[in-house]
Amino acid sequence: MSVEPFIGLSALLFTIGAIGVLVRRNAIVVFMCVELMLNACNLAFVTFARAHGNLDGQIAAFFVMVVAAAEVVVGLAIIVSIFRTRRSASVDDASLLKL
Amino acid sequence: MSEIFGNEAWWVVLLKALCIFVLLVVFTLFNIWFERRVVARMQHRVGPNVWGPFGLLQSLADGVKLALKEEIFPKHAQKVVYFLAPVITTIPAFLAWAVIPLGPEVTIPFTDTQTPLQLTDMPVAVLYILAVTSIGVYGIVLGGWASGSTYALLGGVRSSAQMISYEVAMGLSLVTVFIYAGSMSTSEIVAAQAADGWFALPLLPSFIIYMIAMVGETNRAPFDLPEAEGELVGGFHTEYSSLKFALFFLAEYINMVTVSALATTMFLGGWRAPWGISQIDGANEGYWPVLWFLGKTLLFVFLFIWLRGSLPRMRYDQFMKFGWKVLIPVSLAWIVVVCVMRRLITDGDLDPTMILIIAGVVVAALLVVQFLPQRQTPEEPEPVRDAFAGGYPVPPMPGEQAPPTAAVPTGARGEKED
């Protein structure tokens, strides 16, 4: 089974995620886009593992899942705490810090 | 796990898929009737007995009735999601059965094709079941959210919270089974139980935990809080009517059967004939095993109904507390025990079964203790009545006498740290 289509798919997902992070304004959505990127990575890992015939990639996918979970926990905690204070999770409303 | 899966003729697959589908639908219809009859008996009633012999066609009639009801799109509903939610809930319910082994290899009648009575199997079958069933949660929470009604929303959130809470316990309880079977493929687990007895005995605590978890997982009494009519009317499907409601209903009953079937496969030796019958040769060949299997499953279904008939509904906090503070630690501890024991046994040091049984009994006892009527944990003492609660004078409630001296406003009164 050839690798290209899977890598293409993962690249597509990754790009979608990246663009989403850049253009979307809702923190939650941005965050979901990041998770999408991570999962694109997972797909790439598994595909390459298949291509190389070793399991490293699959193990990597495991670790990535864990990390993603941890990120979810931390990230949602932060976003919720902001949401509780300013009733909106928009990245733009958070503008006390200017460059 | 035989190589045959995934390499069969397309028509065989189609046939088996259709059979499973039909089986599930029929089983559901039967279960509804079964439940109503049994509960009726438990409540000294008769139950449906008009349509068909023993009223067997009652649920079919209900289904038709539902189909003829008007379907409603509430004003505040998110149309698309509201529309799709039942579908999302139903499909996974069916899918879970794809890997449930109903029996050994048989020859399909009128042909000479050999095929196992199982749609397919894979090395991670059980994981697949868990994954698919938890997809159903999406349907519920989305349906609740899309209804645009407060009750439905709360019901959806609640049921999802409760499902995931008990899914953890369920998943943990299965770990020991995998340790014993050395595989996550359903057919191999069944085979393993053929070798060394039903896992229900050596893994009694896991079995008990699983059974509790499965009741919680399917939102059945005494854990049917999402449909707690008293608080939430119908829960997540408050706003659903007609066939959409029917689908939710169907999915719920299929899930009930699914977890029962999984329990059978995991702990009760799957389609293999129970001890006694299994001595008769030929009991485990041909189409007989389907009988054993359905029988065992029906046993669990009866358990469900029995519980519903006999136990009152739990309070939500009790329920969560039970799931998080009892089931999870116990199952973790049990996993540890099993690990160590198993290792000691394979090292061939000490007599296996004794220890396991003892350990099992101990943990089981612990578990049972949880069911005994809880001694009333003293609530934090009634805060001294503050006649100026929130800065406003408050008249004493009935049965509450004002303190002799008018209390002064005390802001920090009765604060306790987090």
Add this chain to the structure above:
Amino acid sequence: MAPSPIDAPDIEYATLSPLLIVLGVAVLGVLVEAFVPRAYRFVTQVVLALAGLVAALVATVWVGSDLPEVGGDVVARGGPTGMGALSVDGPAVFTWGMLLVFGVLGVMLFAERRLDGGLSAFTSQASTPPGSGDERRATRLRIEHSEVFPLALFALGGMMFFASANDLLAMFVALEVLSLPLYLMCGLARRRRLLSQEAAMKYFLLGAFSSAFFLYGIAFVYGYAGSFALGDVSTAVSERIGGQNLLLAGMALILVGLLFKVAAVPFHAWTPDVYQGAPTPVTAFMAAGTKAAAFVAMLRIFYVAFDGARWDWTPVIWAVAIVTMLFGAIVSIAQTDVKRMLAYSSIAHAGFVLVGLAGLVTGSGLTSVSAILFYLLAYGVAVIGAFAVVMLVRDAGGETTHLSRWAGLGKESPLVACVFTLFLLSFAGIPLTGGFISKWSVFAAAWEGGAWPLVVVGVVASAIALFFYVRVVVLLFFAPPQGDGPSVVVPSPLTSSVIVVAAAVTIVLGVLPGPVLELVQQVGAFVR
């Protein structure tokens, strides 16, 4: 068929003891949170954390004292351990020590409670909305987030792991382990909570974004080399197997992730906001620790794994270094907030370190690695000290970080002003401060590697930056104080000792850098 049992891997627990101690103490800290009554929690945590750090430091010294010499083209010390997931070699152990020192200083800053009316710099309850009654109540009850200590230890453990990871996957995990606690800690400021929460959110979103890039890069490199171990990757790279595009894409993405962590232009956007928003102790800890860990990891990846492809990545490093130095220096001129100013200066410093990294001098003598290690040490200590000083200058609303409020500090309290000046001079690289020797060594390494144009740009950049630092010094000493002028709160021995230590180290590194230089030269080679 019965597959043969997997034979247990042998892990040199003794060699990893510093890491294990730090993480173990962090877990203990969580238990303390769970069981010790609130009254004693804070103190217990402080004592526990400090004890653990010191123990880890001792262990590090012990590990470092008997690193086996590894021959080869260059004499390196130490070797891979933990199934090759980590490599405890010279740079790794040195970085451990360095990070642990930063950790000790940082924890001492965390524990400072005298500045803000007996309360730490961290919010009472992060869950309460700012300005709400709950918050006031929590403050009145003197509730405190002593969780920051376990968090800091986790972050520290992650940093140590990151600096010594010898395997791309381990590196990613370490990266997250060090980042996640920092994200949280950024949001815990007691004063200006909205600012702090925003900082946390920005840091988190951008950080997660960049680590996703890092991860995708790892995926590509894995696809190219078929393994995560840096050694295998380097052999694959040197043999030029497989499609180069995978390798190039992978390197680029990994570089993005790392450059973000070290706050190099154009991935610096988070730095000023986070530095400003985060509680100052956290900022100090982060500025010193993250940079050190990330740069060592970067060195390891690019010197060990991608050494064979240096012609592909050095141009990028050159460009980034130039842009970073100039940008950091120029923009810092426009700053009016001390913490932002320090943030931009940290960006510029990242550029300087990159200059050293572009030198690629290996072998004996002053290698790029050793130069950078020295730089990181000097910079880290100075920056911790600087932020510690920032903690002291306060008014009714907490710290006053606006520069105009700092005017006339030299008159208000000459001592503090002088110490701060010392740190600024060290940043500027004035002789007889650590900054001078460190800047010196990276530039020397870069020039030796033939990157003299970078050195020239670096000199120009430091001249620009200089202008700003000197302007601040003028402000401190010669400008008339605004209104009643800034007030310097007398801190507890913790903070003051931190400042003293930082100042002392800065001077010693400037005047008698000999021993440290020799040390970094001894440890200045990675084990391949």
Add this chain to the structure above:
Amino acid sequence: MSFPWLTVLLVVPLLGGAVVAFLPRSRPDLAKWTALGVSLVTLAVSLAVLAQYDLDGSGFQLSEQHPWIETLGVHYAVGVDGIGLTLILMTTILVPIVIIAGWNDADGARWSVRTFFALMLALEGLVIGVFAATDVFLFYVLFEAALVPAYFLIGGYGGARRSYAALKFLMFSLAGGLLMLASVIGMWVISSSQGDPSFLLADMRNLSIGTVEGRWLFLGFFIAFAVKAPMVPLHTWLPDAASAATPGTSVLLVSVLDKLGTFGMIRFCLGLFPEASQWASPVVITLAVISILYGALLAIGQDHMMRLIAFTSVSHFGFIVLGIFALTSQSASGSTFYMFNHGLSTAALFLIAGFLIQRRGSARISDFGGVQKIAPIMAGLFLIAGLASLSLPGLSTFVGEFLVLAGTFTVSTTAAVFATLGIVLAALYILLMYQRTMTGPLRDDNRGITDMVPREIIAIAPVVVLLIGFGLFPQPILDVVNPAVAETLEHVEVDDPEPQTPTFPIAEGSSK
């Protein structure tokens, strides 16, 4: 090893400064007296060093050497040759004078008196260190470090725009210093590429530096020094600093600190990059001549007394640089000698002008007039100082300037001629200033001006004495200077040329 005279020499003022800094703030007089004492002790030590110095000996004498940072090949190495010794003497002589003259300068300043004198002593110590350093790294470090006290001296005490002036001064010097840093790093890289790195002047001299690298590195050093010894176009910081600072500070700036630049040119530009120096000398000579004339012209145009004096020094530094880069032993020793005396004469000018300004409360020449009627002594001393500044024959400055010109003639007539113009202009601005301030009818608002008090006379007298003394008998200093200069130049591999030898590169360079 022998007694570490030089170390003592540079430690005494530093320690003294530290002591002064920690004297009780409440008792300024104590600080003043201590500072004076310390500076006098330093002077004594320096004289002892002079006594130790062996005129016939060659190379560095009284040298000490301890490894400082082995890994970088940095040493703490000091030693003096004639040039360094002369300048050290000048420093140690000037500091007590400045202290006496600036006795009350720091009173009523925003900063405490003790700090003022402490900084002065620190500056003295560091400058001595620079003059004595025989290790490039050590030289660089002290060279930069000397800026800090100077910066605070300017910024902490003195006139209205002091903080601006201080910033400008610091930025100019530090920018130059950074370029020098780049060159130093380059030197280190080269030396480490040729065996173990070492910063010792002796070792660095023997490095084989490629032509191109040599020239770049030379540039780095030269620009730094050119900033220090204010050469057009890098001189603009000097007038501001001099006019903003107290007279004493100005003296230390112009007479002492700026000498670091010219000193560095001899010691390092010539010493380390002979080839590059020859290559650059035409350009440098041109620049020198330009700054001679330009400085003089600007000086004529000035109305602010301090600025005027500052510009005169720009012009004088032009002479010094000219002498150095003419690369003849005559001109070079002339320059060294001139450095010494320029220090004295400028000091005298600055201080007396300071007294005037202090009394009158204004620095504008046009505000003065006919002062000599009421303050004859001041007028007289002012005249002598001025004449010294225009290097009247018979005053020591003349000798230096003459030697410079004579040396220059042998290599480039054009340059020499233009330089001579500078002297004429010098006469112009000095005499104009004198005439407009001292002579003429006494203006009423100048009546308040009193004559010099004994303290001030004590301060100025030694300077005048030295000016006249060395004017008549320059030989002793020349004896000290010449061997060192000869050595340096022979390292540059030029022997004093006959005027027209077309083979000589510099001749061509300057004749076009």
Add this chain to the structure above:
Amino acid sequence: MTEYTPILVLAAISGAFALFSVLIAPLTGPKRYNRAKLDSYECGIEPTPQAAGGGRVPVKYFITAMLFIVFDVEIIFLYPFAVEFDLLGWFGIVEMLLFIATVFVAYIYVWRRGGLEWD
């Protein structure tokens, strides 16, 4: 044709069924408009207006979800361990015990800090 294809078949069948029933419903059922009927049901009282963005649910649910994630991750690691249990030997057990203990520490923390309290 892999072992996953049959699942697709079953999915197709059940999906067809489900979709069919939801699509057929409007045709089979009657249509009688009634404003109150379309309003969201709230035991007959005037329904509370919808909060923006689907309203806000107690943060408790959020905590529960987080805990679920944590333990699910633990399970992710427990399953392969369990399947290969016999091959892993004591080392595997010890490591897994360490892992479980670590997660359990966090669990204890949550418990003690009242993260599991529903009231």
